[in-house]
Amino acid sequence: MxxxxxxxxxxxxxxxxxxxxxxxxxxxxxxxxxxxxxxxxxxxxxxxxxxxxxxxxxxxxxxxxxxxxxxxxxxxxxxxxxxxxxxxxxxxxxxxxxxxxxxxxxxxxxxxxxxxxxxxxxxxxTWSVRVPRRLQELRLAITEANSTLTHTLGRSPQVSDIAVHLGVTEEEVLEGLEGARAYNATSLSTPISADGTTELGDTLGGEDHEFELAETRVALGPALAMLDEREQKILTLRFYGNLTQSQIADQVGISQMHVSRLLARALTKLRGELEPML
The missing domain is CATH 1.20.120.1810 (Four Helix Bundle (Hemerythrin (Met), subunit A))
Structure with missing residues (x-):
C-alpha cells in the first residue's frame, strides 16, 4: 500500500x-x-x-x-x-x-x-473542473486527516489509515484523492518531451471516422449472406480485389456485360437488405 x-x-x-x-x-x-x-x-x-x-x-x-x-x-x-x-x-x-x-x-x-x-x-x-461538493468536502477532510496522521504516526499515512480515521471506505478515500486532481488543470501546450517539441495536446487522439461505419459493417454480413455464391465472388473481386469488370469477366468466365448486370443486381439486393437496418 x-x-x-x-x-x-x-x-x-x-x-x-x-x-x-x-x-x-x-x-x-x-x-x-x-x-x-x-x-x-x-x-x-x-x-x-x-x-x-x-x-x-x-x-x-x-x-x-x-x-x-x-x-x-x-x-x-x-x-x-x-x-x-x-x-x-x-x-x-x-x-x-x-x-x-x-x-x-x-x-x-x-x-x-x-x-x-x-x-x-x-x-x-477555483476548481478547474467542477466536481460534486461531496468530493470537494472529502478532499478537505483527507487533507486534514493526512496532516493529523502524519504527526501521530510519524510517517505518511496510507489510504487504509485515512479511511479508518475518517470512518469511510478505502474506495471513498481513493475517489476523494482522484477528485482532488480536478483542482488544477494542465495546459495542453505543456511540453512533455526533453527537447520541448512535443506538447501534451499532441498525445490526444483524434476523431476516428471508422466508428461511423461500424454499424454498417455489422449489418453487411447478413446482407451478403443473402447473395448467391457467384454474386458474392464478383463483389469480392470488384471491391476487395479492386479488379476491373474485364478482369473479373476473365476470372469468372463470363462476358463483361454479364459481370456488369450481376454487379448491378447484387448491389440492388444489398441496398434492399441494408436500408431497413440503417
Whole structure:
C-alpha cells in the first residue's frame, strides 16, 4: 500500500492559528467604537431611517478585519481583490446577523463567518473542473486527516489509515484523492518531451471516422449472406480485389456485360437488405 500524496494547493478547514484577538488590526475607533456601533445598530428598529447609516458605518469600521483575513489566504491562486471582496461579503453577513445580547463579542462571531465565506469561494469558484461538493468536502477532510496522521504516526499515512480515521471506505478515500486532481488543470501546450517539441495536446487522439461505419459493417454480413455464391465472388473481386469488370469477366468466365448486370443486381439486393437496418 502506497502512502497518500495530497495536492499542495488547499484551503484547510482547521481554525486560524491565531485567536480572535490577534486576527486583525486593533478595533477601529471613531466618534464611538466599532463595538458600540453594533450595539446601537441592534437597538435601532428596522423602520428607523438612521439604521441604514449605522449599518454602513459598522461595516466600514470593521473592514480592516475583513481585509486582514483576506490577505491571510492570498497567494493561493486567487486575486487578492477577489478575496477582499469575498471577505467583505462575509463581514456584511456577520453585521446583519450579529446579536449583542448573546454575549459573544463581534470579532469572535465575525471571524468564522468571514473565513467560511472565503472557503466557499475557493470551493465553488477555483476548481478547474467542477466536481460534486461531496468530493470537494472529502478532499478537505483527507487533507486534514493526512496532516493529523502524519504527526501521530510519524510517517505518511496510507489510504487504509485515512479511511479508518475518517470512518469511510478505502474506495471513498481513493475517489476523494482522484477528485482532488480536478483542482488544477494542465495546459495542453505543456511540453512533455526533453527537447520541448512535443506538447501534451499532441498525445490526444483524434476523431476516428471508422466508428461511423461500424454499424454498417455489422449489418453487411447478413446482407451478403443473402447473395448467391457467384454474386458474392464478383463483389469480392470488384471491391476487395479492386479488379476491373474485364478482369473479373476473365476470372469468372463470363462476358463483361454479364459481370456488369450481376454487379448491378447484387448491389440492388444489398441496398434492399441494408436500408431497413440503417
Amino acid at each position: 502506497t502512502a497518500v500524496t495530497i495536492p499542495s494547493t488547499t484551503v484547510s478547514d482547521a481554525p486560524p492559528a491565531t485567536g480572535p484577538t490577534a486576527a486583525g488590526p486593533a478595533e477601529p475607533l471613531g466618534a464611538e467604537t466599532a463595538a458600540e456601533l453594533l450595539i446601537r445598530l441592534a437597538a435601532t428598529p428596522s423602520g428607523d431611517r438612521r439604521r441604514a447609516r449605522l449599518r454602513d458605518r459598522a461595516i466600514e469600521a470593521w473592514l480592516p478585519l475583513a481585509r486582514h483575513l483576506a490577505h491571510r489566504y492570498s497567494g493561493r491562486g486567487e486575486p487578492t481583490d477577489d478575496l477582499i471582496q469575498t471577505a467583505t461579503v462575509g463581514l456584511i453577513k456577520a453585521v446583519d446577523k450579529f446579536d449583542p445580547e448573546r454575549g459573544v463579542d463581534f470579532a469572535g462571531y465575525a471571524i468564522p463567518t468571514i473565513i467560511g465565506e472565503i472557503k466557499r469561494h475557493f470551493r465553488d469558484r
